[in-house]
Amino acid sequence: MTKAPKARQFRTLFLSDIHLGSRAAKADWLIDFLRHHHADTIILVGDIVDGWRLKRNWYWPQDCNNVVQKLLRQARKGTRIIYIPGNHDEFLRDFPGTHFGGIEVELTTIHEAADGRRYLVMHGDEFDVVVRHARMLAHLGDWAYDLAIFVNRLVNYGRRRLGLPYWSFSAWAKLQVKQAVNFIGEFQRVVVEEARKHDVDGVICGHIHHAVIEDMDGIRYINTGDWVESCTAVAEDYDGEMHLIEWRQPVALPADLKRRKALDAGEATSEKPAKAA
Template sequence: MEDASEVRHFRTLFISDVHLGSKAAKTDFLLDFLRTHEAETIILVGDIVDGWRLKRSWYWPQPCNDVVQKLLRKARKGTRIVYIPGNHDEFLRDFPGTHFGGIEVAERMIHEMADGKRYLVLHGDEFDVVVRNARLLAYLGDWAYDTAIAINVMLAAVRRKLGMPYWSFSAWAKLQVKHAVNFIGEFQRVVAEEARRNDVDGVICGHIHHALMEDIDGIHYVNTGDWVESCTAVAEHPDGRLELISWAHKISASGAPKPVQKMVPVMIPSLDSAKKEGARAA
């Protein structure tokens, strides 16, 4: 196992489902990951901010600001950052093509790897029939998921005190439910079909919090996972090779995440001003 403190450089990083604004968001893990990983391009594949939970109850501690500031700092230093909204941060879907502090907003995109292979990048919630056709049911499912995550947080605290590595109860419970397993398989198949319709070699998505890289009928399906349960991201090497990184496992092997230095507050433009700025630029 490599030293988690070593800074690694990639062509592209793909991160999704951070759920900032949720008490389950593992901001300390993500900050440590961002500190030790650099890339020419970072693509945020949806649900970075959890607007659903923020509407129910406002929760935005300093670590959430730290994540935003860390990304803005990378953008200022020359990293291209593209934000593809998901269903939890769908309010940003009204601003395609807009820049917020150097972060681009796009509904979806085609990303060409260094080896010439083309990947469709999208969050994936449009293929979730529950979210698309039964929003009330989706919110009820979200509440049940919150309960599992709360158990996960308490269990993780106990395991830390006992010197045991991180383990996700919510991820384990989800995979014990037959319907959930069937849904994951169907989701992967439908997303792969969308990639085929777009005449690309693969697809990169998030949404279902299940990190995976596999071939599905000739399409390379890649799911970035999340930063609530598994703490995973996908990295593109300079030669176009993709790597699925599980940061929770690396942290478990090397010790607790190192504290991130306090950051200088950054002014984030409002949605209205950013939209006007984008219109003037166009």
């Protein structure tokens, strides 16, 4: 049996777009990730709970409880946890400054890294014109996304039967659509401009499920990705360096979770350090 790697300690972990309550959420993969990655501070960058889907059809398996309990236990043990709501968990935007079981709710926050760089942290849907000005279209897009995730599962079931590694059809399809690529580029541009208005060195966001760390016109743009398609997080080490982590295959899942339907085959874990400034 392969020995599980030793847990890594970071200064800060940034997680977003977990979508608890969605059938596509890889909650068990996240539990495994948190078992092997610890931090002094965890910042949840929105869409942690998928209120939109829960309103349509209640779905809350034990995996979802496990994630919530894991975070609450870490808060009790001294980890600072900040929750910045997104559009799918916007009901929490009515409670800024509130603490729930040691978890702080804030609309946005300024994070000062160990190297002195200051980052504006927000979910990012504030700059999604569709979400802001055409709510019905946003929900229609959400249903289309559900369909893409369903196809993604079928594709990966077939790939697993052929002995092939996990591959995100939904992420690939999104990047093949010109409008989607244009939207990602425009989203990045306006978010970077918002960071500039706040006179900070960078911005950390989620929302568009497209994980990346890059420098744009003197501003560090960081997107944490998601736990539906890519299973990614951003980690800050004790020197202030930011790393993009992809958790492609759980190291050791509990026996009951190993029996999960064979729709989420994965690759080995990989880690990508941020580009030097």
